Amino acid sequence: MSHDMTACNDTLLEFERLIEEHQNNPWTGTLRTGVDLGTANIVLAVVDEENRPVAGITYPSTVVRDGVVVDYMGAVRTVTRLKAELEDQLGVTLDAAGCAIPPGIVSGSVKAIGNVVESAGFRLTSTVDEPTAAASVLGITDGAVVDVGGGTTGISILKDGKVIFVDDEPTGGTHMTLVLAGFHGCDTKEAELMKRDPAQEHSVFPVIKPVVEKMAAIVKRCLDKYPVDTVYVVGGACCFTDFETTFQKFLEIPVMKPAAPLLVTPLGIAMNCTD
DSSP, X not given: OOOOOHHXXXXXXXXXXXXXXXXXXXXXXXOEEEEEEOXXXXXXXXXXXXXXXXXXXXXXXXXXXXXXXXXXXXXXXXXXXXXXXXXXXXXXXXXEEEEEEOTTOOHHHHHHHHHHHHHTTOEEEEEEEHHHHHHHHHTOSSEEEEEEOSSOEEEEEEETTEEEEEXXXXXXXXXXXXXXXXXXXXXXXXXXXXXXXXXXXXXXXXHHHHHHHHHHHHHHHHHHHSOOSOEEEESGGGOSTTHHHHHHHHHOSOEEOOSSGGGHHHHHHHHTOOO
């Protein structure tokens, strides 16, 4: 039986609107911030004590690669600036913040991610693993969460609300960009713009489809050991219209993609943040 995504999608679309329109919702109680340092984007999500989205901001980023901070000062500068912009918008100081770690990351990288958040002026109160953050937003306790990021695809199996298996494979949105660049004989910057342009999706997706099928094959290997009823795909690199259809054809089980999949993890980090 497939999980009803209506409430989850309503929340995500509301959060997306707040970011796009630089708006904020009224709130109750203490505000908490989720900081998501991604390979392709840095996202800050602010929720109130009822876990309702209050405000958010996103910025394209190259300071993190596959969960590893490769430009520490650049990351601190970006998060500091995004924090200041949100504080100006809200008229309050943002204090408590949480961050997340991708599956299979080494402890040194975990510390570096937390240090970025603290150096940007936040009080770090929680560190959550990305699949748990995503599951909070999706409202699920069982199934596979596949987080298709810029550098990697993270696979997590949940059972009774607990993560029982994680894997992280080095295939993500960056690989789609490389395939596109090779196909068109252009540089990666041009290919990245092409990939992100919804108007070009009909010509882009057939070229990158083998990368998506490779991701599905990786997921299938995990599901052979840990069978589930439903797969949930999140992350910026799964935004293509035919992404879940391609996955579903390969896996032969229901594949669900929430609205605004890029925003699932950052919102979940904020929801798991304590004050």
